Amino acid sequence: MGPHTPLTRFLSDGWTTTRRNLIKIKRVPDILVFTLLQPIMFVLLFTYVYGGAITIPGSNYTEFLMAGIFAQTVVFGATYSGSAMAQDLKDGIIDRFRTLPMNDAAVLVGRTNGDLAINFLSVVVMMTTGFIVGWRINSSPLQAMAAVGLLLLFAYAMSWVMAFIGMSVRSPEVINNVSFIVLFPLTFVSNAFVPADTLPTPLRIFAEWNPVSALVQAVRELFGNVPAGTPVGDTWMQQHAPLAVLIGAGILLAIFVPLSIRKFSRVASR
Amino acid sequence: MAFIEARGLRKTYLPKGAPPVHALDGLNLEVPQGTIKGLLGPNGAGKTTAVKSLTTLIVPDEGTMTIDGIDVMAHPERIRPIIGVSGQYAAVDENLTGFENLEMVGRLYHLGAKESRARATELIELFDLVEAQNRPVKGFSGGMRRRIDLAGALVVRPRVLFLDEPTTGLDPRSRLALWDVIRSLAGEGTTVLLTTQYLEEADQLADHISVIDGGKVIAEGTTDELKNSIGGARIELSLASEKEVATARTILKKIGSSEPILAADGRTLTVPVDNAPAALATALGELGSRGISPLDAGMRRPTLDDVFLQLTGHAATLEDDNDDSTAKPKTKVSRRERKAAN
CATH class of the missing domain: 3.30.70.1710 (BMC (bacterial microcompartment) domain)
Structure with a gap:
């Protein structure tokens, strides 16, 4: 037994539940397929299927596309926390956790850390695939690290949002379907795969204020994938994309971390 | 003061489009230290709600609860380190192995890495799961899952053990083995509160029985006292x-x-x-x-079955659905059952 201050308990419990989710990544083939194969498939499909048809002024499609795929993948990767929390409730294991003398936040910390690990793996795989198909980082290593950091931070904030939704909806199937219906338009009606200025006006306005577009733009900038002439929206969010992402993720975390912890300490299975 | 004391517990659920369900309707309980208390009642009687309240999972609308003098609702964090809980459904992680599940629970009780592993090994042996211990629980039979879940409740050698229908779904041999474990724990001073719909189980294990129906205790005593009372x-x-x-x-x-x-x-x-x-x-x-x-x-x-019939007007194991909030209308329910469910 180690010393038991609230902080050491929090760290120890958080690590124990994180480990639980890391083991799950290893054991559940679906997660590995989603994490590793799907991003590779997306990079290849978009590059070779759309790459020839879409011209990006001042840039080329692969250079333009990669930030979009990164963003889309990590946003979807964040949905695991939603379905996993719903599944844990359904299985009754949340009841077990809640009768243990553990930190109230630990299960959620472990869960969202699990998503973080999945997303980190995905990003590494996508970057590697990107290099193979000709994508390059045209910025300093520090900026490139900041790009990866922003991707993971934004997705981490989304994981807390999804965890809250998962505990409220309590059905893994519903979570999967709803996140599909909400996140697909959110990631497609953005600047992820085509420049926003090619969209019809209402969609263009949506795309330029879409937080996913801010993430895409921020990552594009930080990887140095916005050569002169590449169209960039003129909204504040597009012009100050990295800052917008930091603020957005900060707001989501400030709201949903306490909200989720509160929810967790009150839910009971069935 | 008894080791476990509950006074006037009330909990009402308000299901959508259905009348309110009084899961607990003024429940009183007293369990002396080192004894086994059986909560006997049909499904829907409020057994699970009572256990969930005492184990800090839900907060009753009214009433007081203490365990070893600690106020359960005011200090759940002081209750959790001394209790072990095994619910009606095996609360285990499907993707972890049996060993990993128990080790995780040990770490969350803050036993430390080494002690958690040692305790997991002991419990795996005690519950006869040595061969299966390194397989993910996903592939376990229902009985094996129950055993892992029960082992999870014993990781800390709890001062109070709550068992909600512990032997439901176990084969006769596992049931007898579990009874032995429960008896020896009580022999070592662990206070046990178990719910059951099996009258034989209450008869075999419990020092003292509370018959509950409609969210309150309708009779209590030793098995002999109950049998004589009717x-x-x-x-x-x-x-x-x-x-x-x-x-x-x-x-x-x-x-x-x-x-x-x-x-x-x-x-x-x-x-x-x-x-x-x-x-x-x-x-x-x-x-x-x-x-x-x-x-x-x-x-x-007379058997406990008779006690049951006499007191409640219905047998102990008529319905087979969950204990708390959902009161589904059934085609064949007696007046008495409907009253209990509502």
């Missing part, structure tokens, strides 16, 4: 047709000390009597004079 011996008649049952019922009504009860088979009548041999002779004589000869006739001591 009168002495019974006579039991099995008949060949409904018509004969009707005739026999009229006869038994006169002889018995309370209403005869018809068993689920529709052919067996039981009635408590003051003097069993004399009553049986009278009953057989009267039936014989009407040309009826029963398929089977006998007398016996």
Whole structure:
């Protein structure tokens, strides 16, 4: 037994539940397929299927596309926390956790850390695939690290949002379907795969204020994938994309971390 | 003060589009240290809600609860380190192995890495899961899952063990093994509160039984006290047709000390009597004079089943759905059951 201050308990419990989710990544083939194969498939499909048809002024499609795929993948990767929390409730294991003398936040910390690990793996795989198909980082290593950091931070904030939704909806199937219906338009009606200025006006306005577009733009900038002439929206969010992402993720975390912890300490299975 | 004390617990659920469900309706409980208390009741009686309240999972609307003098609602963080809980459903992580599940629980009780592993190994042996310990729980049978879940409740050698229908879904051999474990824990001073719908289980294990129905205790005592409280011996008649049952019922009504009860088979009548041999002779004589000869006739001591029927008007294991909030309308519910569910 180690010393038991609230902080050491929090760290120890958080690590124990994180480990639980890391083991799950290893054991559940679906997660590995989603994490590793799907991003590779997306990079290849978009590059070779759309790459020839879409011209990006001042840039080329692969250079333009990669930030979009990164963003889309990590946003979807964040949905695991939603379905996993719903599944844990359904299985009754949340009841077990809640009768243990553990930190109230630990299960959620472990869960969202699990998503973080999945997303980190995905990003590494996508970057590697990107290099193979000709994508390059045209910025300093520090900026490139900041790009990866922003991707993971934004997705981490989304994981807390999804965890809250998962505990409220309590059905893994519903979570999967709803996140599909909400996140697909959110990631497609953005600047992820085509420049926003090619969209019809209402969609263009949506795309330029879409937080996913801010993430895409921020990552594009930080990887140095916005050569002169590449169209960039003129909204504040597009012009100050990295800052917008930091603020957005900060707001989501400030709201949903306490909200989720509160929810967790009150839910009971069935 | 008893080790576990609950006073006036009330919990009402408000399901959408259905009348309110009073899962707990003024429940009182007292469990002395080192004893086994059986909470006996049909599904929907409030057993699970009571356990969830005492184990800090839900907060009752009204009432007070203490364990070892600690106020459960005010200080759940002081209750959790001293309790072990195993619910109606195996609360295990499907993707972890049996060993990993127990090790995780040990770490979350803050036993430390080494002690958690040592305890997991001990429990795996105790529950006869050595061969399966390194397989993900996903591939376990229902009984193996239950055993891992129960082992999870014992990781800390808890001062109080809560077992919500611990042997549901276990094969007879595992059930006996678990009974031994529970008895030896109680022998070492662990206080045990278990819920069950198996009367035999309560009879075998519990020092003291509280019969609950409709969210409150309707009778309590040792098994002998309960059996005695409902009168002495019974006579039991099995008949060949409904018509004969009707005739026999009229006869038994006169002889018995309370209403005869018809068993689920529709052919067996039981009635408590003051003097069993004399009553049986009278009953057989009267039936014989009407040309009826029963398929089977006998007398016996009351069982907990009888206690149950007598007190609640329904058998212990009629319905098979979950204990708390959802009161689904059923096609065949007696007035009494409907009252209990509502």
